[in-house]
Amino acid sequence: xxxxxxxxxxxxxxxxPYRGCDTFAELTAELDRAGIDGGLVRCRYxxxxxxxxxxxxxxxxxxxxxxxxxxxxxxxxVLPPDTGETPSPAELPSEMARHNIAAVYxxxxxxxxxxxxxxxxETFEVLQQRRIPLILSTANGVPMELIYRILRDFPRLTxxxxxxxxxxxxxxxxxxxxxxxxxxxDLSYIMDAGGVEDMTRRFGAERLLFGTAFPERYTGxxxxxxxxxxxxxxxxxxxxxxxxxxLVREEDLT
Amino acid sequence: xxxxxxxxxxxxWETGRLPCPILDFHAHMDEHPAIYFPFSxxxxxxxxxxxxxxxxxxxxxxxxxxxxxxxxxxxxxxxxKHPDRLRAYHIVHSRHLDPARDIREVEEAPDVYVGFKLxxxxxxxxxxxxxxxxxxxxxxxxxxxLLLHTWGGSPYDGPANVAAVARRFPRLRIICGHSxxxxxCEGVLATRQYPNVWYELTAVPIMRGCLEDIVRLAGSExxxxxxxxxxxxxxxxxxxxxxADLSDEERRNxxxxxxxxxxxxxxxSF
Numbered sequence: 469x470x471x472x473x474x475x476x477x478x479x480x481x482x483x484x485p486y487r488g489c490d491t492f493a494e495l496t497a498e499l500d501r502a503g504i505d506g507g508l509v510r511c512r513y514x515x516x517x518x519x520x521x522x523x524x525x526x527x528x529x530x531x532x533x534x535x536x537x538x539x540x541x542x543x544x545x546v547l548p549p550d551t552g553e554t555p556s557p558a559e560l561p562s563e564m565a566r567h568n569i570a571a572v573y574x575x576x577x578x579x580x581x582x583x584x585x586x587x588x589x590e591t592f593e594v595l596q597q598r599r600i601p602l603i604l605s606t607a608n609g610v611p612m613e614l615i616y617r618i619l620r621d622f623p624r625l626t627x628x629x630x631x632x633x634x635x636x637x638x639x640x641x642x643x644x645x646x647x648x649x650x651x652x653x654d655l656s657y658i659m660d661a662g663g664v665e666d667m668t669r670r671f672g673a674e675r676l677l678f679g680t681a682f683p684e685r686y687t688g689x690x691x692x693x694x695x696x697x698x699x700x701x702x703x704x705x706x707x708x709x710x711x712x713x714x715l716v717r718e719e720d721l722t
Numbered sequence: 723x724x725x726x727x728x729x730x731x732x733x734x735w736e737t738g739r740l741p742c743p744i745l746d747f748h749a750h751m752d753e754h755p756a757i758y759f760p761f762s763x764x765x766x767x768x769x770x771x772x773x774x775x776x777x778x779x780x781x782x783x784x785x786x787x788x789x790x791x792x793x794x795x796x797x798x799x800x801x802x803k804h805p806d807r808l809r810a811y812h813i814v815h816s817r818h819l820d821p822a823r824d825i826r827e828v829e830e831a832p833d834v835y836v837g838f839k840l841x842x843x844x845x846x847x848x849x850x851x852x853x854x855x856x857x858x859x860x861x862x863x864x865x866x867x868l869l870l871h872t873w874g875g876s877p878y879d880g881p882a883n884v885a886a887v888a889r890r891f892p893r894l895r896i897i898c899g900h901s902x903x904x905x906x907c908e909g910v911l912a913t914r915q916y917p918n919v920w921y922e923l924t925a926v927p928i929m930r931g932c933l934e935d936i937v938r939l940a941g942s943e944x945x946x947x948x949x950x951x952x953x954x955x956x957x958x959x960x961x962x963x964x965x966a967d968l969s970d971e972e973r974r975n976x977x978x979x980x981x982x983x984x985x986x987x988x989x990x991s992f
Contacts, residue, residue, distance in 0.1 A: 485904065487931025502965060503723035503735075636953070638758040659927070661770055661952040662760035682930070688724040688731075688965015689927045692957045695724075696738035696774065 471709035474656045474679030478512030489683035492529040502687040506539035514545040515578040527567035541570035548587035557594040570716040571601035577609025607632035636660035656681035664697040673703035731964040745981030748948030749781035764800035774956040782811040782839045790818035801834040811839035816847035821856035837867030842878030850886035862893040874904030881912035888916035910939040924950040927962035942972035
C-alpha cells in the first residue's frame with residue numbers, strides 16, 4: 469500500500485507558479501493515475517481562507533473518501549485554544565476521531581500567533597500524551613528554529629518533520645532525528661542523491677514516511693526515488709505506507 | 723506506477739530502471755561547504771549512474787566552481803578516471819577571466835571538455851557582457867557547448883541576457899540550465915526563436931507544471947535531461963518526467979534522443 473503523508477488540495481492564491489489542485493476530485497484523480505492509495509490530506513483553505521472553513525472541507529471530503537474505501541485521513545490546522553476557533557485541547561482527540569482527522573499541523577506564519585508554550589502548551593501536552601501526530605514543516609510557516617524549540621519543550625511529541633527550504637538537509641534534520649525517538653521524517657523534500665538510503669541506514673526505515681508535497685511538486689518524483697532506492701523490500705514497504713499505518717492509530721483518539 | 727497510462731512508467735515501476743538510456747547534461751561533483759552530501763565523489767557518482775541507467779554525464783565539479791585557480795584539476799582527473807562515462811564543462815569565472823588560459827586548457831584536453839559553463843548569478847556578472855566574447859567565439863567555431871545557469875528574474879542570466887547571447891552568436895550551442903526556473907514561460911518565449919538554444923531540467927522538478935510549460939512552448943525536441951547530481955537524485959528527475967503530463971515519445975526525447983542528436987552534432991560517440 470502506498471500512502472502519502474503530505475497531500476494538499478484547494479484553490480491556491482499564493483502567487484506561486486506551480487500547477488495547483490483545486491478540488492478533492494482532482495486530488496483523487498491524480499492519486500489514481502499515480503498509483504497512490506491514499507494518505508494524509510490538508511485543505512489549503514485552512515491557510516488561505518479560514519481555519520474553520522478549510523478544516524471543515526478536510527473533514528467532509530476525507531470522510532467521504534474513507535467511506536468509499538480509500539485510506540484517506542484529514543489533517544487539521546490547530547490554533548491557540550484561547551480564541552475558541554478550533555476544538556479545545558481536551559476535546560481535540562474526540563473531535564478528530566469523529567471527523568476522520570488523523571494528524572494536526574500548525575502554521576504560525578499564516579495564522580499569525582505566537583508559537584509559544586503559553587499559546588499551545590496545553591495542546592502539545594495532549595498531542596504528546598495521546599501520540600497524535602503533529603506535522604512541523606518549514607513549508608507550512610514553521611521555521612527550523614521553532615521546530616527545534618517545540619521539540620525541546622515537548623520531546624515526546626509524535627512529530628512529522630519536513631524541511632522544504634534547504635537541501636540536502638542532513639545538517640538540519642539529522643540532529644533532530646538522532647535526538648527525538650518519536651520524530652518521523654517526511655521524505656517529500658528529500659530529493660538529493662542517496663538521501664533516502666542514507667536516512668534509512670542511520671535511523672531505520674521505521675522513521676521515514678513517503679510524501680510528495682503534491683500539488684506543489686510532482687507525485688512521480690518521490691515515487692521514483694522510493695521505488696528504486698537501494699533499500700530492502702521490507703524497508704520500502706514501511707516507507708511507502710507501513711509506517712503511516714502504524715503511526716495513525718484511531719484508538720489513540722477515542 | 724507513477725502514470726498508469728504510460729508504458730515507460732510501467733516499465734520503470736516494474737524494474738526500478740528505465741528501458742532506455744539517460745544522458746545527463748548538468749551535474750556537479752565533490753563536497754560543498756553549505757551542504758552534507760551522502761555521496762559526491764566521481765567513483766560514487768559513476769556507481770549511481772550504473773544503478774540508474776545513466777549512460778553519460780556532463781559535469782562541472784564544485785571545486786572548479788568555487789576555486790578559480792586550481793579547481794579544474796579535479797574535473798580533469800575525474801573524467802580521465804571514467805573516460806567512457808564522464809565529460810566536463812570548464813568553468814568561466816567572470817571576475818577572474820583569462821580566456822587565453824581557459825581556451826588553451828580546453829584545447830589541450832579534448833578528451834575531457836565538452837565546453838564551458840558560466841554562472842552569471844553566482845558571479846553577479848551578466849552572461850551577455852562582451853568580456854565573455856572570446857569564449858563564445860571559440861565555442862561557435864569549434865561547436866562545443868555552453869552551459870549557462872539561468873534563473874527567472876535574474877539580471878545576470880535571465881531571459882534577456884540569454885536572448886542577447888543567442889542573437890549575437892547564432893552558431894553557439896547554448897544549454898539553459900534550470901530553464902529560467904521560476905519564470906520558465908518568459909524564458910522560453912524570449913529564446914525559443916533561436917534554434918541554438920536548449921532547455922535543461924535541473925530544479926524544474928520542484929515546481930509541478932514547469933516541465934509541461936517548457937514542452938508546450940519549446941517542444942520536447944529542445945529539452946535535455948539534467949539533475950545537478952549530487953544535489954538532486956537522478957530518480958527524482960526521472961520521476962518528474964514520467965509523472966508529468968507528457969507522452970512517452972516526448973519523454974524519450976528528453977531522456978536520450980535529443981541528447982544523442984546533440985552528441986552527434988558535437989562529434990561525441992554514443
